[in-house]
Amino acid sequence: VFEKFVPKEFIKRIAPDGLEFLKFGKADTDFISILFCDIRSFTSLSEKMSPQELVDFLNDFFKRMTEPISNNKGFVDKFIGDGVMALFSIPEEPNAADALNSVIAAISMQQQIDSFNKDNKMAEEKRLRIGIGIHSGPVIIGTVGSEERMESTVTGDTVNLASRLEGLTKFYRSKILISQSTYEFIDSESSFEFRELDLVKVKGKDEPVTIFEVCNSDREPIREQKLGSQENFAEALKDYRSQKWTAAITKFKNCLKQCPEDGAAELYLERCKFFKETPPPKDWKGEQVFTQK
Numbered sequence: 001v002f003e004k005f006v007p008k009e010f011i012k013r014i015a016p017d018g019l020e021f022l023k024f025g026k027a028d029t030d031f032i033s034i035l036f037c038d039i040r041s042f043t044s045l046s047e048k049m050s051p052q053e054l055v056d057f058l059n060d061f062f063k064r065m066t067e068p069i070s071n072n073k074g075f076v077d078k079f080i081g082d083g084v085m086a087l088f089s090i091p092e093e094p095n096a097a098d099a100l101n102s103v104i105a106a107i108s109m110q111q112q113i114d115s116f117n118k119d120n121k122m123a124e125e126k127r128l129r130i131g132i133g134i135h136s137g138p139v140i141i142g143t144v145g146s147e148e149r150m151e152s153t154v155t156g157d158t159v160n161l162a163s164r165l166e167g168l169t170k171f172y173r174s175k176i177l178i179s180q181s182t183y184e185f186i187d188s189e190s191s192f193e194f195r196e197l198d199l200v201k202v203k204g205k206d207e208p209v210t211i212f213e214v215c216n217s218d219r220e221p222i223r224e225q226k227l228g229s230q231e232n233f234a235e236a237l238k239d240y241r242s243q244k245w246t247a248a249i250t251k252f253k254n255c256l257k258q259c260p261e262d263g264a265a266e267l268y269l270e271r272c273k274f275f276k277e278t279p280p281p282k283d284w285k286g287e288q289v290f291t292q293k
Contacts, residue, residue: 027142133165173263225259
């Protein structure tokens with residue numbers, strides 16, 4: 001029964017000698033790939049449901065999300081409202097394997113959402129959409145709370161950044177965003193379709209982080225259009241960071257001609273127009289600062 005509330009993977013770490021020897025406050029460190037997933041516009045979606053409909057909907061959603069995670073050697077740490085936090089950490093395997101499994105799971109989770117929309121014959125404007133953020137890094141694993149009520153969890157900067165990346169999917173209109181740390185473990189995987197997206201400084205982190213978009217689960221023809229404009233997008237990004245605003249504007253416009261639904265290209269076009277009139281500070285390195293979670 002306890003394993004229904006605490007993942008068995010956690011139990012092995014926090015109580016290797018059995019639950020009767022579980023010690024409150026026990027902590028350990030590890031390198032983990034963390035995945036956050038969240039439903040877009042959930043509030044407006046849930047307002048139209050009865051309490052029972054909402055619970056049934058969430059249970060169906062969580063079941064569909066859990067399967068790809070488990071199938072790729074991950075496990076759900078917790079359900080957070082309409083979101084999922086999953087961990088990928090196999091002690092006997094290299095960190096690169098965990099990063100690989102997390103991204104494969106993310107693509108499969110997006111495919112599950114496509115199946116959900118198809119199964120429920122969802123109209124375009126009512127389609128269920130999710131955003132996924134992934135980061136790989138060191139964490140602290142332990143039990144927190146009190147002697148009467150405790151829970152197992154992971155904490156640290158890695159957790160916060162993974163959560164921030166999930167939040168940024170709305171901003172860039174992306175399905176899956178990963179950090180440079182995760183990207184460096186899997187950049188040689190030919191089955192993945194990446195593009196460097198931005199240099200961001202998120203709330204709670206002093207140093208900017210390069211983020212990448214995984215395009216594998218984008219709907220057609222958006223996926224094909226993004227891949228077709230990939231070289232143009234990379235050149236436009238280079239011009240943007242070199243403050244060559246006119247050249248960058250031309251190239252981002254070309255990206256939008258190739259892929260009208262490219263949210264990132266649209267954002268960059270507006271940024272370039274703004275910076276052309278109001279140049280950034282002299283020490284600007286191309287980073288975009290986000291002050292909200």
